[in-house]
Amino acid sequence: MKRYSVLRAVEISPAFIAFLCAYYYFDPAKTFAPFLFSAAAHEAGHLLALTLLRVRVHKLRLTFSGAILVTEPLRYSREIVAAAAGPAVNALLLAAFASSKPLLAFVNLLLLCYNLQPFYPLDGGRILRAVLRILLPVGAAALAERAFCASCCLFLLCGAAYLTCVRHVGLWPVVVWALLAVRIAGTALPDRRFFLRKELTNDHRRAKITSL
Numbered sequence: 001m002k003r004y005s006v007l008r009a010v011e012i013s014p015a016f017i018a019f020l021c022a023y024y025y026f027d028p029a030k031t032f033a034p035f036l037f038s039a040a041a042h043e044a045g046h047l048l049a050l051t052l053l054r055v056r057v058h059k060l061r062l063t064f065s066g067a068i069l070v071t072e073p074l075r076y077s078r079e080i081v082a083a084a085a086g087p088a089v090n091a092l093l094l095a096a097f098a099s100s101k102p103l104l105a106f107v108n109l110l111l112l113c114y115n116l117q118p119f120y121p122l123d124g125g126r127i128l129r130a131v132l133r134i135l136l137p138v139g140a141a142a143l144a145e146r147a148f149c150a151s152c153c154l155f156l157l158c159g160a161a162y163l164t165c166v167r168h169v170g171l172w173p174v175v176v177w178a179l180l181a182v183r184i185a186g187t188a189l190p191d192r193r194f195f196l197r198k199e200l201t202n203d204h205r206r207a208k209i210t211s212l
Contacts, residue, residue: 009057015064034107038093042111043067045089049082065183068121076130083126087115119149119184153181 024032043060046069050057055078061068074082094108116124128148132141160173 009059011059011061013061013063016062019064029103031103031107034101034104035111038090038104038108038111039067041089041093042086042115043069045085045087046082049085053078053081055082076134079130080127083123083130087112087123090115117180118152119180120145122184125149125184149184153184156180 023035047057050069050071055074056072057069058072059070061070090108090112094105094112097108098105115122118128119125120129129141129145132145135141136144157177160177163169163173164171
């Protein structure tokens with residue numbers, strides 16, 4: 001019975017399997033193994049932080065867009081710690097293997113830069129959202145978050161267009177930007193259910209789901 005409950009605690013989507021297969025096949029730089037190791041260490045950092053904070057993790061979902069940890073409600077201060085733990089592990093691996101294993105260090109640098117972008121539900125976006133909701137009322141924090149993220153997204157789009165149209169590096173910067181835009185689409189749109197839940201509970205320090 002215990003084994004069954006553990007298996008039920010992990011959900012793996014077909015899109016995630018397809019992503020891993022495509023990554024393995026189209027990987028001339030041989031980054032597949034370093035990526036798996038670094039991504040697993042990243043999630044282990046989140047899980048360790050949640051365990052030390054005594055936060056119950058209900059489920060781990062592996063999807064095309066990343067890993068999602070479903071937890072019990074978190075205070076914003078705890079969410080900041082939990083969200084920062086994953087990038088912190090990547091930073092440690094980057095420092096530890098910068099000289100001996102440059103490819104592994106480079107993969108961790110990419111993961112660190114990606115996850116610290118200020119877009120929800122990335123780790124940087126979760127930290128930004130939690131900090132704003134500690135300092136500001138919910139409505140003002142949401143407006144500030146969307147304005148800041150829209151500005152950053154526009155800046156990245158300009159950079160992608162410059163690389164494609166001026167530097168002629170190909171379409172990959174625009175494609176990467178489009179994939180990121182799909183991943184963070186929920187940040188720029190108001191979530192009425194979120195505001196309703198916050199108003200009904202009158203607790204601005206809690207969140208229902210932690211997506212790391």
